[in-house]
Amino acid sequence: MNSILSSKWLKIPVFLLCLVPLGALGWRGLDGDLTANPIEFITHATGDWTLRFLLITLAVTPLRKTLGLPQLIRFRRMLGLFAFFYACLHFTTYIWLDKFFDLAEVWKDVALRRFITVGFAAFLLLIPLAITSTAGWIRRLGGRRWQLLHRLIYLSAVAGVVHYYWLVKSDHRMPLTYAGILGLLLAWRAGLWIFGKRKHSGAAAVPDQPTTAETG
Amino acid sequence: MLVLRKQELTNADVTPKRVYLNRRKFLARLALAGGALAVGRKLWNLARPASVLATTKLTGVVKGPFSTDEKQTPYNDVTHYNNFYEFGTGKEDPAVNARNFRTSPWTVSIEGEVKKPRKLEIQEILKLAPLEERIYRHRCVEAWSIVVPWIGYSFSALARLVEPTSAARYVAFETYYDPAQMPQAGYAGIPFPYVEGLRLDEAMHPLTLLCVGMYGETLPNQDGAPVRMVVPWKYGFKSIKSLVRIRFVKDQPPTTWNLASPREYGFYSNVNPNVDHPRWSQAKERRLGEFFKRPTLIFNGYTDQVAGLYSGMDLRKYY
Numbered sequence: 001m002n003s004i005l006s007s008k009w010l011k012i013p014v015f016l017l018c019l020v021p022l023g024a025l026g027w028r029g030l031d032g033d034l035t036a037n038p039i040e041f042i043t044h045a046t047g048d049w050t051l052r053f054l055l056i057t058l059a060v061t062p063l064r065k066t067l068g069l070p071q072l073i074r075f076r077r078m079l080g081l082f083a084f085f086y087a088c089l090h091f092t093t094y095i096w097l098d099k100f101f102d103l104a105e106v107w108k109d110v111a112l113r114r115f116i117t118v119g120f121a122a123f124l125l126l127i128p129l130a131i132t133s134t135a136g137w138i139r140r141l142g143g144r145r146w147q148l149l150h151r152l153i154y155l156s157a158v159a160g161v162v163h164y165y166w167l168v169k170s171d172h173r174m175p176l177t178y179a180g181i182l183g184l185l186l187a188w189r190a191g192l193w194i195f196g197k198r199k200h201s202g203a204a205a206v207p208d209q210p211t212t213a214e215t216g
Numbered sequence: 217m218l219v220l221r222k223q224e225l226t227n228a229d230v231t232p233k234r235v236y237l238n239r240r241k242f243l244a245r246l247a248l249a250g251g252a253l254a255v256g257r258k259l260w261n262l263a264r265p266a267s268v269l270a271t272t273k274l275t276g277v278v279k280g281p282f283s284t285d286e287k288q289t290p291y292n293d294v295t296h297y298n299n300f301y302e303f304g305t306g307k308e309d310p311a312v313n314a315r316n317f318r319t320s321p322w323t324v325s326i327e328g329e330v331k332k333p334r335k336l337e338i339q340e341i342l343k344l345a346p347l348e349e350r351i352y353r354h355r356c357v358e359a360w361s362i363v364v365p366w367i368g369y370s371f372s373a374l375a376r377l378v379e380p381t382s383a384a385r386y387v388a389f390e391t392y393y394d395p396a397q398m399p400q401a402g403y404a405g406i407p408f409p410y411v412e413g414l415r416l417d418e419a420m421h422p423l424t425l426l427c428v429g430m431y432g433e434t435l436p437n438q439d440g441a442p443v444r445m446v447v448p449w450k451y452g453f454k455s456i457k458s459l460v461r462i463r464f465v466k467d468q469p470p471t472t473w474n475l476a477s478p479r480e481y482g483f484y485s486n487v488n489p490n491v492d493h494p495r496w497s498q499a500k501e502r503r504l505g506e507f508f509k510r511p512t513l514i515f516n517g518y519t520d521q522v523a524g525l526y527s528g529m530d531l532r533k534y535y
Contacts, residue, residue, distance in 0.1 A: 036297035036504045170405030171305035
């Protein structure tokens, strides 16, 4: 399995797979099948996929460790950047198609509507992560600092789920599902952290020296 | 003076045959892929089941008062973009989940502070007064709107039949509820049966419609078959669907969305661009089928008819 995962060609199908949601949206668009309220539909679809890609990105490390598939790390940057890509589409839809660049109104939304405030924050938090996703930036920041910075994704994901929860009128099944999955992914990390601390206490403190490919 | 030297093309500039052929192959493949995609889309669309609506034509409908001459919303939008939480909370859910909803036989009970309580069969309701077509604006609290040619008559015609007593000050409405037919309802997050209410003078206002059809036909299930209310100057959730009970009462009756979230949904819920929903602005709305949002009108543009009902009332307090 690891040998398949380390194949240099595998990134191409994964990349294409990540574009399927956008393709499906385009397909429905060509059919004029974006429901009676296309702008709302596009907003919801791109928002859904942002959250899904955030969760998929956050699932890479737990899966890699529990399944013993270290090579999964090769896809994490791409998945994270796709989360950012769909977040950009979501934000563009809102700014352009929904508000039509009425920045005064956008500002009012961000200031007054808490679900937009928190959604906007979730988006802003992703920007430094996207910028510093390159090998050059990892080098420049150093593995430890880079890793610390990239923990912002936890905050962004939590803000994203809260954004969804606060938006929904009464049927909270979907936002709660996302919250549940996110909770599991974060709890796994918390568990590892506590467990790892206990295991290492007493042993000589060997600082993690994450390589550029293995920062997790 | 500018001298333009002719650039001689040499053998070195010739595109290698291999690359040239590759380009052709690439273009051919691209065309093939495009063609396959187009055919696939056609086949997919053919394979999809077309939705069937069990509606029948209504005859003897006359043109009623208060109609707008604005462009009517396409029938397909009004039947596939619905809020009817008993049949699911997605906009496209009711069209699917209400398909087999049984609306016959159907009885509406009219009771409470009335001299002559009645139980009316839907057939009787259809014949109670001449059916009128009224083209109303309909503004949802979620900031979208539609223009619908409803069919029905003023609710007051029904009220007069049962003769409300002087004790009646409000009217309470109730939607049919059957968990067996509405398995999605349990997930909606609001209590059922769905209830709504109007002040008696609001209910008796000639604009207030007891509605049995739209677009020349009986109501599709997802739009509130077989009989519903239409109160065009209030947010859409006040226009209760699939009515089974009408009670004339002394006190202001509970209403579903107000029970679910009192801060967000008031008893009156008149369309008002100046009073925002706590989570979004009500200043503009998206008319389904239109790209740009349009400004929302106070009382949904029915100020001349209904503003008198609220004279002296603080509409911010009584939202």
